[in-house]
Amino acid sequence: MTVVEAREGDGATLRIHGAAVGDRVYAGAITFFALCVPLLLLAIAWELGVAAWPALHRFGFGFLTSSEWDPVKGEFGAAPAIYGTIVSSIIALLLATPLALGVSLFLSELAPRWLRQPVGFLVDLLAAIPSVVYGLWGIFVLLPVLRDPVMPFLRDTLHLDTTGLFTGPAYGPSMLAAGIILAIMVLPYIASVSREVLLAVPRSQREAALALGATRWEAIRGAVLPYARSGIVGGIILGLGRALGETMAVTMLIGNRPEITASLFAPGYTMASLLANEFSEASSDAHLSALMAVGFVLFLITVIVNAIARWLVWQVSRGASGRAA
Amino acid sequence: MSTAIPPLSPPLRPTLRQRAFSERTQRTLRRRRVVNGIMLGVFVVAAVVAVLPLIFIFVHLIRLGVGSLSWDFFTKMPTPVGEAGGGLANAIVGTLILIGVASAVGLPVGVGSGLYLAERKGASLANGVRFLSDVLNGLPSIVMGIFAWQFLVRPVGHFSALAGGVALGAMMIPMVARTTEEMVGVVPVALREAALALGYPRWRTSLSIVLRTASAGIVTGALVAIARIAGETAPLLFTAFGNQFWSLSLRQPIAALPLQIFSYAISPYDAWHSLAWAGALVLIALIFIISLIARIATRARFSAGGGD
Numbered sequence: 001m002t003v004v005e006a007r008e009g010d011g012a013t014l015r016i017h018g019a020a021v022g023d024r025v026y027a028g029a030i031t032f033f034a035l036c037v038p039l040l041l042l043a044i045a046w047e048l049g050v051a052a053w054p055a056l057h058r059f060g061f062g063f064l065t066s067s068e069w070d071p072v073k074g075e076f077g078a079a080p081a082i083y084g085t086i087v088s089s090i091i092a093l094l095l096a097t098p099l100a101l102g103v104s105l106f107l108s109e110l111a112p113r114w115l116r117q118p119v120g121f122l123v124d125l126l127a128a129i130p131s132v133v134y135g136l137w138g139i140f141v142l143l144p145v146l147r148d149p150v151m152p153f154l155r156d157t158l159h160l161d162t163t164g165l166f167t168g169p170a171y172g173p174s175m176l177a178a179g180i181i182l183a184i185m186v187l188p189y190i191a192s193v194s195r196e197v198l199l200a201v202p203r204s205q206r207e208a209a210l211a212l213g214a215t216r217w218e219a220i221r222g223a224v225l226p227y228a229r230s231g232i233v234g235g236i237i238l239g240l241g242r243a244l245g246e247t248m249a250v251t252m253l254i255g256n257r258p259e260i261t262a263s264l265f266a267p268g269y270t271m272a273s274l275l276a277n278e279f280s281e282a283s284s285d286a287h288l289s290a291l292m293a294v295g296f297v298l299f300l301i302t303v304i305v306n307a308i309a310r311w312l313v314w315q316v317s318r319g320a321s322g323r324a325a
Numbered sequence: 326m327s328t329a330i331p332p333l334s335p336p337l338r339p340t341l342r343q344r345a346f347s348e349r350t351q352r353t354l355r356r357r358r359v360v361n362g363i364m365l366g367v368f369v370v371a372a373v374v375a376v377l378p379l380i381f382i383f384v385h386l387i388r389l390g391v392g393s394l395s396w397d398f399f400t401k402m403p404t405p406v407g408e409a410g411g412g413l414a415n416a417i418v419g420t421l422i423l424i425g426v427a428s429a430v431g432l433p434v435g436v437g438s439g440l441y442l443a444e445r446k447g448a449s450l451a452n453g454v455r456f457l458s459d460v461l462n463g464l465p466s467i468v469m470g471i472f473a474w475q476f477l478v479r480p481v482g483h484f485s486a487l488a489g490g491v492a493l494g495a496m497m498i499p500m501v502a503r504t505t506e507e508m509v510g511v512v513p514v515a516l517r518e519a520a521l522a523l524g525y526p527r528w529r530t531s532l533s534i535v536l537r538t539a540s541a542g543i544v545t546g547a548l549v550a551i552a553r554i555a556g557e558t559a560p561l562l563f564t565a566f567g568n569q570f571w572s573l574s575l576r577q578p579i580a581a582l583p584l585q586i587f588s589y590a591i592s593p594y595d596a597w598h599s600l601a602w603a604g605a606l607v608l609i610a611l612i613f614i615i616s617l618i619a620r621i622a623t624r625a626r627f628s629a630g631g632g633d
Binding site: 022031032038099126129130184218220245247280306307 | 364369375389458468469527563586601
């Protein structure tokens with residue numbers, strides 16, 4: 001470590017010796033802190049895994065596929081929660097991705113300089129609002145709006161009930177409501193990653209396309225988007241990771257019923273909202289262990305999704321710096 | 326750039342083929358321009374639609390929240406159903422205590438591992454830690470909550486403010502680590518070399534030169550992390566749990582603004598609903614004040630000429 005050579009004289013030698021000790025202590029300390037991150041992840045995996053083991057052992061693979069969740073009878077199948085998690089996240093991504101892409105293209109390609117910062121700031125602000133405030137707003141503003149004009153409009157006026165997705169009574173709390181609130185919540189994450197990636201596209205790409213006579217849209221479609229594609233996909237998957245684990249707003253809007261229903265008007269359940277609702281009143285050890293198993297599954301899914309997203313974004317930023325050179 | 330191109334030859338009359346070609350080009354050009362206009366319009370609409378929810382949320386927060394704000398809100402305790410008045414004094418103090426515990430846990434570990442990431446750039450352990458801290462950052466907060474329950478509540482047998490603070494602090498670690506790494510990374514190497522050349526040992530160089538230079542940025546990052554965890558509810562559901570009474574003890578359940586907003590929002594009482602809106606307004610105000618300080622700190626740093 002130390003390249004300083006000891007000179008004659010006790011003072012200097014002592015000081016250098018002291019420095020070497022200090023260096024070693026310092027290096028040890030920061031290494032320890034750095035190791036806290038992997039240790040924390042390991043600890044989470046271990047603690048959840050151990051607590052989930054009885055349920056996973058008892059129900060086996062059926063835990064993921066059985067749709068009966070009945071704490072009284074001691075039957076635990078997580079399928080409705082897994083289904084609800086996936087469906088609400090898909091709705092969120094379907095709604096949020098075009099919007100987020102539109103905003104980031106607007107900001108990176110169209111907006112005049114003075115407008116960029118304020119609009120970007122406003123979109124980022126969406127990420128600063130706590131989940132529970134989204135839930136509060138959802139209960140008292142979004143649900144009434146959905147109940148009265150929106151849901152009947154989709155079902156009766158547009159006749160979308162024939163698709164099977166928009167049928168049944170319009171109570172309000174539903175998979176659709178959860179999907180919409182999730183869309184608003186993941187939008188800033190997708191938008192900020194895509195904006196970053198789009199701004200990293202070299203000017204020369206755009207200019208070359210424009211010089212060939214492309215319109216601005218053609219330049220975006222032909223030159224900018226392909227360059228930024230995998231980074232944008234990374235941003236979408238990052239948003240998916242957020243949507244999968246989002247708890248409070250979803251718990252307050254999804255209606256919390258452990259059933260699999262095709263209609264998006266029907267209430268559902270997600271893994272996170274199942275945990276939020278039942279964890280503190282788990283009646284038996286089996287119930288608790290089943291909930292821990294749900295948490296463990298959620299942990300695994302989000303770790304995998306996040307790893308993929310990070311890998312994609314990392315590849316683009318690495319590729320961009322490599323190609324730019 | 327705009328040098329005029331000299332005419333190559335005297336203008337000729339276009340042949341029939343050329344004229345047909347140019348007409349076709351005209352037509353497709355018109356179509357392409359229309360498509361261009363539509364798509365650019367779509368982007369503008371998307372930008373407007375994306376900002377709309379934010380505006381709606383703020384309008385409702387202010388309209389419904391301000392009405393229930395009063396001095397009592399900040400100084401009184403929650404009242405039982407049916408009793409008028411009451412405030413969320415305990416929840417506000419509880420949230421501040423939880424933020425304090427979270428910072429005590431999250432900041433040292435976060436800054437320490439950020440220093441490691443910056444100083445051992447390229448080492449395989451650093452790459453691994455960087456990747457894992459991103460993964461940790463994306464972990465659902467409810468998972469952190471049940472982990473903290475299993476780790477700190479179950480063995481003790483009762484909910485505690487400490488468990489809630491630790492859960493929030495664990496969420497801060499990856500955020501603080503990454504901003505620390507970034508901020509330490511932009512400190513000029515010359516500064517470090519100058520200190521080393523003057524005979525400073527490495528550890529002192531790192532702590533009193535590099536870390537100090539980067540401190541404004543790190544403070545900003547820490548404040549952003551605090552702003553993010555201040556509104557978290559899910560990790561507190563089974564750890565801090567909430568408390569209807571005044572409590573400052575770390576070993577007892579403690580009230581928190583987000584928890585109180587949640588239980589008031591799903592309650593059937595109008596009085597509690599308006600308290601929930603007021604609580605949400607105060608929570609958002611708290612978060613924005615913290616973020617604003619962070620922004621000002623950043624600006625001060627940039628105008629001082631440091632950083633990138």
